[in-house]
Amino acid sequence: MRKTFSREGGSVVPSHVFPTVDVPDYAHYTIGIVILIVGITGMLGNFLVIYAFCRSRSLRTPSNIFIINLAVTDFLMCITQTPTFFINSMHKRWIFGKKACEMYAFCGALFGMCSMMTLMVIAVDRYMVITRPLASLGMMSRRKALIILAVAWIYTMGWSLPPFFGWSAYVPEGLMTSCSWDYMTFTPSVRCYTMLLFTFVFFIPLFIIIYSYYCIFRAIRHTTRALTKISCAGNRDSAKKFNKMKSEWKMAKIALIVILLYVISWAPYSCVALTAFAGYADxxxxxxxxxxxxxxxxxxxxxxxxxxxSHPKYRSALGAYIPYLGALLCITGRDRLSSSSFQSTRRSTLTSQSECKRPSKPHRASLSESESARFSDTEEDCSSRTSVIRQLSSDVKQVRPASKRTKVRGPNTGESERTATHNPTDPTMCHLSQITVSIGAVYVNILFLTYFMVH
Structure with a gap:
């Protein structure tokens, strides 16, 4: 059995099988309570997503498979990390032995890296759907989506296994109540693994995500400007496309929040590892x-x-199968209407886009049954496309912005003014504000508890 030590300042004394640190007891208890709250919240939230996916057939689309994989990785992260971390915090040291420490760190690394890869896949999928909607038709199927996810899992597995074979190692960290890969040891092997891990699992995927959303923002802004110029002509298809791009722009902003939150969440941990990588572990x-x-x-x-x-189809599914969540999630009639009318609106939008590409061919009023199935399988994106329905369901007849006035001449009443009405309550922005407030509250609580713990 290996002999290890406990440290206080610069001194060391013999201790348990694994090292311990001499800190106040309430520091361990505070960390344990925080991780327990985070873990329970994450397990419940991700379980609800998985449950809605399993119960609702309309959610089983290729794009949504990526979202479900993200929920699965986050759920597994919570269920494998939270109980162990909490129990060790209550005991103020690691109590489960070396093999359990290695498996704990392996699961944390595997699921964390797989989440990053899944976010990258979602970003690329959304880039293809929004910037190249016609080219992306038929490109993605359930089989291809599963193959992509299998590659992502194998890729992250390849980066999680080396510490078992001597390239770096899985060891206790911090307050010695959790384990991670060894980024503190200043050796060529450890530094090489840390450098390659951050390059190929963090920085490159992050660059791809940022580039994808940059292209999305640029395409939406360019298209919105073009559609604004032709919307005054009163063309119905132009109004649909204009409202569609407005909704996609709002959902792209939500996607940007996802990127920022992920970076903010992992940036402190990355800074600590890179500080040790640079040789300043002391x-x-x-x-x-x-x-x-x-x-x-x-x-x-x-x-x-x-x-x-925040997605109306998920919200409607959860409200249907778990009625008590209906009031909690603020499910409205508009969400249910959005869920039921998605395919017909998306179908008409894509048809009009194809007609713009081929103006010489006659307009097709409807799609065949096989094309409809293809659209429902390949084009239902969790964020961008469902938001189109919320906007179009209320504004499909609105051709000009609310601030514009149009002249309407009746047969007997003469000339009158009609002002387009606009509902000031925007569901997407309402959800965005609720998300921001909720996540901000989590961060404030974590920072407050950390400040209390340190002082």
């Missing part, structure tokens, strides 16, 4: 190692809120 205290790890694990509670709970 500057890091146990608190500086443990608190970023808690914040990183808290990223599992954001994705179900942003990607699923």
């Amino acid at each position: 500057m890091l205290t146990p608190y500086m190692n443990s608190v970023p790890a808690v914040i990183a694990k808290a990223s599992a509670i954001y994705n179900p809120i942003i990607y699923a709970i």
